């Protein structure tokens with residue numbers, strides 16, 4: 010089959026690789042119709058996530074048709090149209106039973122590597138480095154999907170591929186980001202980053218009843234989409250305006266009631282502090298550039314929550330711990346527990362409350378994946394979300 | 402390669418000379434493990450060596466002639482700065498020695514970059530501090546010079562790093578709990594399994610099940626009356642086998658065994674089952690200790706066990722957890738392969754591990 014492979018930092022290539030096979034009795038094989046490039050893939054692409062190998066198949070957002078099932082698969086059948094959640098989860102361990110599927114205790118066969126880096130291991134993830142399992146990803150014609158009866162969600166005909174594939178990651182992720190803010194009446198929520206994940210965090214904060222959502226980025230077209238499509242009430246271009254001052258002014262001096270970091274480890278920060286982080290990151294003295302996170306912590310209202318859905322990989326510097334303790338600020342974070350959000354969010358799509366395909370700006374062939382990475386990473390051509398079609 | 406006599410007298414043929422074959426199928430410690438950086442002095446090219454000697458030279462100057470250095474770079478030679486420069490000197494010498502003595506001095510090269518950053522920050526602060534009696538032209542020149550060296554450091558560091566991404570952050574060192582001077586290797590790991598102590602004990606009470614999860618064991622055969630014959634996985638040319646007996650067996654709580662007295666390898670092991678709080682199941686504590694009994698073969702055996710990374714036993718227990726909670730061991734495209742390391746893409750059928758091919 011054809012698959013998009015990582016071939017070193019800033020280099021991906023569609024290659025011919027062996028077809029996947031059933032390896033465990035509860036696996037299924039999915040013939041992929043639609044798959045996406047995610048901001049998380051950019052961290053791999055740009056070489057910030059350790060334990061990648063040449064030839065690793067990328068991609069964790071995909072959907073398609075079940076074409077083969079293992080002998081212990083009970084519910085799923087060949088021919089079913091499914092979307093696959095990006096964390097791999099068994100459904101039977103303690104964490105899975107508690108609904109924390111991105112922490113599945115059984116799905117990462119390389120858990121010792123993750124544990125060496127992070128203390129303990131999270132779940133395995135499709136196409137996301139060897140420390141998260143060494144699973145082939147979904148930017149391919151076919152994928153092997155473990156735990157077929159627990160992960161993949163069967164889709165009704167009424168939802169399109171473009172809508173459904175957003176359930177694999179970014180709609181649930183944005184939603185979880187908003188949910189972690191415990192939004193109550195009158196709350197103002199600020200969202201750093203108007204990438205696809207940020208757009209869903211904005212839209213979800215609205216769905217969850219936020220009074221006002223303030224969106225922060227530097228790309229005018231992303232800020233415009235945040236206002237026009239995701240429903241942000243106010244946008245701030247951080248290159249033109251001091252974010253903290255603006256937020257203070259907009260909230261009567263209190264600060265936002267919830268701050269969502271939808272930027273992650275490649276935050277761009279103007280000025281000296283930005284240079285400092287960039288230099289340290291390039292020397293691997295800190296893995297991550299936490300510009301947006303620092304700002305979110307300093308900005309949030311006393312006693313409220315900073316929700317971190319942007320991905321960080323290792324260590325950061327100049328963490329404003331004092332602000333946290335002295336102001337009773339809570340930080341919540343996580344890779345999204347996608348499994349628990351897929352059905353309720355599918356219901357919302359079916360009820361017409363939201364059409365998640367609004368983020369898609371580019372559709373191209375799987376063969377053109379490298380072009381997709383290029384324009385997405387450079388934010389060229391007003392790119393927000395790239396969807397790849399296999400031609401199946 | 403010569404045929405080796407195994408400790409218990411069985412003969413094994415070291416035919417393919419595969420001394421570098423990983424000794425266990427269990428996921429190995431990542432690329433940072435020492436064997437990947439075996440003696441290949443050629444990692445260092447001229448520029449790298451230059452940076453090493455440059456570090457030492459600069460370090461010596463900073464320690465023994467800090468005032469001259471201060472003048473040279475255009476800062477006032479106040480005592481405060483002299484002290485700082487001396488500290489910088491110590492750092493430079495450490496980095497220089499590291500670069501020149503390590504076969505693959507990736508870490509030390511990056512530490513040079515780090516050092517450069519400190520220098521730059523410090524010099525820049527001097528530059529901006531207008532109240533100080535500093536010579537800004539010289540300072541600017543010094544900053545430019547450091548920037549130049551930083552660029553070299555980054556280029557060299559990147560060159561070495563790009564060969565193999567630093568992954569776990571260790572590029573040497575051990576993952577084991579304890580390694581005595583006498584060659585004793587102690588491994589331990591814990592896992593919590595969602596089943597009762599009785600269900601977990603059921604698996605371990607038959608020691609023949611151990612190789613199904615413990616990656617460094619090839620087989621365990623029970624001989625009756627609490628005795629068993631153990632065989633550890635070893636590279637071609639070396640086989641390690643011993644007889645052991647159960648010394649304590651408290652159903653659903655604890656099993657302990659040790660190697661018989663006359664054996665060349667002294668092995669001590671135990672597994673403890675503790676009910677976990679709430680509805681969390683059972684905590685399993687596995688401990689294994691290997692203690693070679695001397696002699697040249699003993700030393701080779703000791704070496705063998707020393708290479709078992711601590712992470713391996715943790716994965717062994719996680720495999721046990723998978724067997725109990727899921728009924729099978731979970732594979733990824735990378736771990737299912739006989740060829741290691743294997744990229745995260747499907748295997749051609751003949752590259753799959755035999756137990757998977759057999760399905």
Ligand SMILES: NC(=O)c1ccc[n+]([C@@H]2O[C@H](COP(=O)([O-])OP(=O)(O)OC[C@H]3O[C@@H](n4cnc5c(N)ncnc54)[C@H](O)[C@@H]3O)[C@@H](O)[C@H]2O)c1
Pocket residue numbers: 047048049050051052178179182201202203204205206207225226227228231247271272273274275276277278300301317318319320321343344345393
């Ligand atoms: N937690 C999860 O489960 C999960 C899932 C998917 C993605 N993610 C992460 O979410 C993050 C965003 O993903 P995406 O697909 O939207 O990527 P993206 O790269 O398109 O979006 C990031 C956005 O942040 C903006 N930005 C950069 N620096 C900023 C700053 N200082 N202040 C405000 N905005 C800033 C960029 O301009 C960009 O628009 C990534 O880190 C990704 O890894 C997390």
Ligand SMILES: [Zn+2]
Pocket residue numbers: 047048049050069070095178179
């Ligand atoms: Zn994603």
Ligand SMILES: [Zn+2]
Pocket residue numbers: 098099100101102103104105112113114115116
């Ligand atoms: Zn699980």
